[in-house]
Amino acid sequence: MGKKLTKKRAKLLAQLEHIVGNNCYNGSIQNYGPGGSFEGAGRDFRYPLTVVDAEGAKRKTWSPAIDETPEALSTGYYSFGANRLQIIQALNEVLEYLETNSDLKL
Incomplete structure (x- = not known):
């Protein structure tokens, strides 16, 4: 990873990751409500971050x-099978690019 992660930068990266992870969707999931009504x-679902x-x-x-x-956050990844x-x-590279x-001043 490029720049050393300060606590401030790590907090920003965690917040950005949460935004990305909250934007997953599976069209195959069937939703049923009370009484079994379709x-x-x-x-939409939250994709888990592994650290x-x-x-x-x-x-x-x-x-x-x-x-x-x-240090632990810098290992964060999404697992897609293998x-x-x-x-x-990736988000840190985006920040570095913008800087x-x-x-961009952080």
Whole structure:
């Protein structure tokens, strides 16, 4: 990862990740309400962020990961079967790009 993650930067990345993770949708999920009444197909859901702590233990979170240490947060990824999206690293690269090319000041 480019810049060292300060606590302030880690908090911003955790908040940005939470926005991205809250924008998942599955059109195949069937929604049923009280009494079994069909309420339509499709559902938005929160994609879990996986982080790895200093001891190597993995844990998933569905809440903003603002309480994670910058070191643990920097490991944050989305797991898609055998694939991973290094979402925290990607968001940090976006911030670095904006800082370099669009005068973003953090």
